[in-house]
Amino acid sequence: MERIIDLRSDTVTKPTDGMREAMKDAEVGDDVFGEDPTVNALQEKVARLLNKEAAIFVCSGTMANQVAIRAHTQHGDEVIIESESHTFNYEGGGGAALSGVQYHPIKGDRGVLDPAQIEDAIRPHDHHFAPTRLICLENTHNRAGGRIYPIEKIRGAHHIAKRNGLAMHLDGARLLNASTASGIPPDRYARYFDSVSICLSKGLGAPIGSVTAGSREFIDRVHRFRKMFGGGMRQVGIIAAAGIYALDHHADRLGLDHANAKRLAQGLSQIDGVQIDLNIVETNIVVFDVSEMGIDPHHIAESLKERRILMIPFGKALIRAVTHLDVSAEDIERSIEIAADVFSSLKRRPGTNSPSRKMS
Ligand code: TLP
Numbered sequence: 001m002e003r004i005i006d007l008r009s010d011t012v013t014k015p016t017d018g019m020r021e022a023m024k025d026a027e028v029g030d031d032v033f034g035e036d037p038t039v040n041a042l043q044e045k046v047a048r049l050l051n052k053e054a055a056i057f058v059c060s061g062t063m064a065n066q067v068a069i070r071a072h073t074q075h076g077d078e079v080i081i082e083s084e085s086h087t088f089n090y091e092g093g094g095g096a097a098l099s100g101v102q103y104h105p106i107k108g109d110r111g112v113l114d115p116a117q118i119e120d121a122i123r124p125h126d127h128h129f130a131p132t133r134l135i136c137l138e139n140t141h142n143r144a145g146g147r148i149y150p151i152e153k154i155r156g157a158h159h160i161a162k163r164n165g166l167a168m169h170l171d172g173a174r175l176l177n178a179s180t181a182s183g184i185p186p187d188r189y190a191r192y193f194d195s196v197s198i199c200l201s202k203g204l205g206a207p208i209g210s211v212t213a214g215s216r217e218f219i220d221r222v223h224r225f226r227k228m229f230g231g232g233m234r235q236v237g238i239i240a241a242a243g244i245y246a247l248d249h250h251a252d253r254l255g256l257d258h259a260n261a262k263r264l265a266q267g268l269s270q271i272d273g274v275q276i277d278l279n280i281v282e283t284n285i286v287v288f289d290v291s292e293m294g295i296d297p298h299h300i301a302e303s304l305k306e307r308r309i310l311m312i313p314f315g316k317a318l319i320r321a322v323t324h325l326d327v328s329a330e331d332i333e334r335s336i337e338i339a340a341d342v343f344s345s346l347k348r349r350p351g352t353n354s355p356s357r358k359m360s
Contacts, residue, residue: 010324026241038237051187064197075100111141115156146285204246267336
């Protein structure tokens with residue numbers, strides 16, 4: 001039977017043999033005591049990469065964002081955030097539950113906020129309002145199809161933040177994808193933010209882990225919240241080793257994923273009923289519109305699954321496919337062929353609409 005081609009997310013990658021070797025040989029210690037040499041090496045490596053004073057290893061991208069929000073804010077503060085962002089939509093209400101903050105979501109242009117929109121959203125000093133404290137941006141932007149956040153918009157947001165005494169946090173789960181595609185190094189993006197989180201377990205291919213970086217004083221504060229949220233881990237160098245390996249061996253190959261995503265988008269765009277603007281596929285995420293077909297995306301995803309191609313329905317009109325380490329150029333050709341086949345047979349025999357609330 002044909003192998004499953006899993007395009008649901010770049011989180012599905014499996015550790016390579018080389019990565020497993022590195023994990024096996026990792027030196028470990030108790031990281032809650034700060035004594036795990038491999039975790040310390042990873043943290044220093046990421047701090048250097050982002051040109052920040054310090055960094056902290058956490059178990060997930062969600063935790064990386066949530067500890068940062070907690071450390072930047074006090075209960076009752078307001079956080080300006082793009083309304084399609086991961087932190088606003090997919091982190092289980094963490095901002096309200098863990099930090100007691102009120103999100104002020106603003107709809108961007110495909111995930112990107114204009115600095116003027118941010119300025120307009122800042123609350124005046126008046127006891128009626130929750131004080132604005134933090135701005136959260138996402139680069140690349142997941143729901144906007146892996147869009148690279150234009151650096152001039154980031155710079156504009158930074159100037160506004162400085163003028164108004166606000167902090168800036170970057171959800172850089174896929175920052176290295178942005179850097180690979182734009183040629184702008186990670187530290188040039190990072191300089192405009194007080195804190196930056198990156199994920200090791202997405203395109204970089206580690207099984208677990210994210211890192212948040214910032215000033216030494218900020219990271220000290222994050223340490224307390226990581227512990228409070230139950231994220232203090234012990235001999236976790238065994239996992240940090242996978243993160244180091246990922247940065248050393250998998251960062252340079254992200255361009256292949258981008259080329260595969262472009263080819264996939266181009267192939268899908270030839271299929272009747274699929275709408276996709278090829279110019280907006282900048283990194284490793286392809287989001288395409290199937291509303292013209294009049295068939296629920298969940299039903300389409302189910303039909304693709306029967307042919308061993310996995311993609312994720314994104315709401316009522318969209319489907320997302322993500323390229324990564326475990327997907328080859330041949331897999332992309334096969335996915336296009338099968339998708340064309342599935343779409344044309346669905347059009348001949350429209351299925352029932354089977355709405356599901358997942359990821360919508
Ligand atoms: N994104 C996952 C899903 O949760 C949607 C995916 O498959 O893309 N920031 C961004 C921009 C993300 O895309 C994600 C994960 C996270 C943070 C959270 O990372 P984890 O899943 O490690 O908590």
